[in-house]
């Protein structure tokens with residue numbers, strides 16, 4: 605069913621692939637297709653796959669992403685993504701172009717490959733289908749209060765750290781963390797009540813803590829990062845949570861996975877896959893993701909952020925990505941964010957370069973300095989991201 609065999613990477617430079625090497629001055633066109641002399645009559649199954657993110661001549665496990673897109677819309681040579689080493693990537697496209705679907709394809713492939721495991725941050729409930737895979741599970745989002753350092757609490761509680769309530773919360777969390785016993789919202793609340801501060805300051809902090817508690821996200825029994833990374837494919841269900849809760853979860857998971865891989869010898873290299881990433885990276889989580897994009901590969905962490913708004917991500921996420929998968933984008937700010945951060949491969953006319961049509965994408969490969977148009981394969985597990993329609997009722 606899943607094709608994960610070792611392969612000698614011939615990079616598809618002969619055969620039916622639509623592979624083109626070019627610089628920004630030679631941007632591929634929407635209708636980019638292989639020239640006649642590079643086509644062959646071989647079927648895709650006969651042709652060694654082109655593997656993105658892999659140096660020519662190396663091997664190892666790979667994810668089957670889809671196939672090169674021929675000019676007539678037919679499938680060319682298979683296209684894969686390297687799973688042998690760690691990678692950082694972004695997956696972009698306007699609404700409905702297939703981002704979540706493509707992220708699900710990647711998650712399926714990682715889930716079925718020994719030595720790597722996907723952790724999906726899912727704000728829309730689009731990845732429940734991955735639970736059907738061996739070891740697959742969907743966890744309701746919860747994080748241990750310990751996973752946020754004291755200096756991050758004011759931001760999560762929407763308090764200014766330079767004002768008395770924010771500074772009180774910071775100090776109290778520091779104190780509670782130094783005491784025996786777990787950090788918990790009730791323990792922080794009790795310490796705030798006992799603090800020798802004006803009653804107004806104490807009340808403000810307690811009110812904000814009550815709002816945090818209402819998310820139902822902070823839990824001293826939350827699964828540890830070891831459990832999350834060490835298990836099978838894991839979807840963290842974040843649906844219906846407010847933006848600051850997503851920010852807290854994004855921070856805790858991204859930072860936790862990085863620290864886990866830096867501090868512990870791990871048998872399984874995690875791939876953190878984030879759907880609607882702009883929703884997670886709006887506050888304190890941005891720092892944790894910057895670390896993953898700039899330093900995550902050294903300890904073996906891979907990260908892929910999917911978003912319809914690349915302009916809302918920290919620029920480093922695009923500039924540090926060695927894998928870029930771009931579905932159709934039209935918003936000028938988003939096109940610019942992408943082409944500015946990846947000027948070598950993406951020309952300024954990116955909007956016209958990316959193929960139109962659901963499930964079609966331009967993929968940029970830093971390892972081989974190529975960009976290709978591909979058709980993403982169909983999902984093997986259910987995709988939960990389709991917009992509801994009246995006719996479906």
Ligand SMILES: Nc1ncnc2c1ncn2[C@@H]1O[C@H](COP(=O)(O)OP(=O)(O)OP(=O)(O)O)[C@@H](O)[C@H]1O
Nearest residue numbers: 699700701702703704705962963980981982989990
């Ligand atoms: N490669 C594909 N093959 C077949 N169908 C696809 C493919 N990609 C996407 N689709 C179809 O397009 C629909 C929209 O895809 P998806 O939910 O991934 O869009 P999206 O870009 O994530 O949208 P949004 O930004 O609204 O979440 C899917 O429900 C699916 O039916």
